[in-house]
Amino acid sequence: MAATAKIALVTGAGTGVGRAVAIALAKAGYNLVLAGRRKEMLDKVAGEINATGAQALAVPTDVSKRESILSLFATVKSTFGRLDVLFNNAGIGAPPIPLEDLPFETWQNVVATNFTGMFLCTQEAIKIMKSQSPRGGRIINNGSISAHAPRPYSVAYTSTKHAVTGLTKSTSLDCRQYDICCGQVDIGNAATPLTERMVQGEGVLQADGRKMIEPRMEADHVGNAVVYMASLPLDTNVLFMTVMANKMPFVGRG
Numbered sequence: 001m002a003a004t005a006k007i008a009l010v011t012g013a014g015t016g017v018g019r020a021v022a023i024a025l026a027k028a029g030y031n032l033v034l035a036g037r038r039k040e041m042l043d044k045v046a047g048e049i050n051a052t053g054a055q056a057l058a059v060p061t062d063v064s065k066r067e068s069i070l071s072l073f074a075t076v077k078s079t080f081g082r083l084d085v086l087f088n089n090a091g092i093g094a095p096p097i098p099l100e101d102l103p104f105e106t107w108q109n110v111v112a113t114n115f116t117g118m119f120l121c122t123q124e125a126i127k128i129m130k131s132q133s134p135r136g137g138r139i140i141n142n143g144s145i146s147a148h149a150p151r152p153y154s155v156a157y158t159s160t161k162h163a164v165t166g167l168t169k170s171t172s173l174d175c176r177q178y179d180i181c182c183g184q185v186d187i188g189n190a191a192t193p194l195t196e197r198m199v200q201g202e203g204v205l206q207a208d209g210r211k212m213i214e215p216r217m218e219a220d221h222v223g224n225a226v227v228y229m230a231s232l233p234l235d236t237n238v239l240f241m242t243v244m245a246n247k248m249p250f251v252g253r254g
Contacts, residue, residue, distance in 0.1 A: 009033040012090030014041030016192030024223030026054035035061040063117030073124035082132040086125040088118045089142040096153035114160035136179030145188040181237040188244025191216040217245040
């Protein structure tokens with residue numbers, strides 16, 4: 001792989017936002033490490049990236065398991081010796097059921113994937129970035145509009161995305177001394193497999209009890225936003241950015 005290319009790691013890279021961001025970073029000149037649970041999906045994205053002239057390494061990873069994360073970052077270090085950008089993207093939701101009925105195991109799985117896994121990836125990225133030469137790098141966390149306002153019956157997902165905001169702020173503060181920037185992109189209704197339910201049947205539940213179809217935007221726009229954040233010099237940071245479908249029912253009262 002090209003020695004002069006910057007290295008970016010994307011978790012949850014096999015589909016949706018992760019795929020879009022990985023391809024956008026490749027087009028911007030990065031070589032990619034693609035992490036995710038499904039090897040066949042990672043290999044497919046790697047093929048798309050290789051076709052652009054960049055190169056990609058697929059590393060099957062389950063971010064809900066610490067040992068899997070440690071293995072991922074050991075591979076990054078041994079293969080490239082550095083890491084310039086981490087896009088902490090991997091995440092899951094839970095079935096939309098009343099808060100009091102949410103199974104404990106479901107809660108634990110969402111927290112382990114969306115928050116603890118992101119924390120562990122951040123730790124390992126910092127260890128590489130602060131000791132490499134040239135020093136520093138950028139960590140970009142996938143937040144959500146749920147970090148600002150919840151949907152009905154989304155306690156696990158919403159709670160973890162609020163927690164991600166705290167992680168973003170703490171990482172940004174604690175890592176200034178190492179020339180590591182940390183920012184967050186809050187995404188609203190990107191067109192991915194996870195949002196298909198928004199345009200099917202009657203749509204999704206609203207706060208007033210109605211259901212409605214919601215507008216979506218192309219995930220490529222998130223990729224472009226992450227590329228912009230990653231392109232900045234390390235004395236400049238986008239701490240928070242919201243990228244959303246303009247007509248979705250978020251701003252205002254509907």
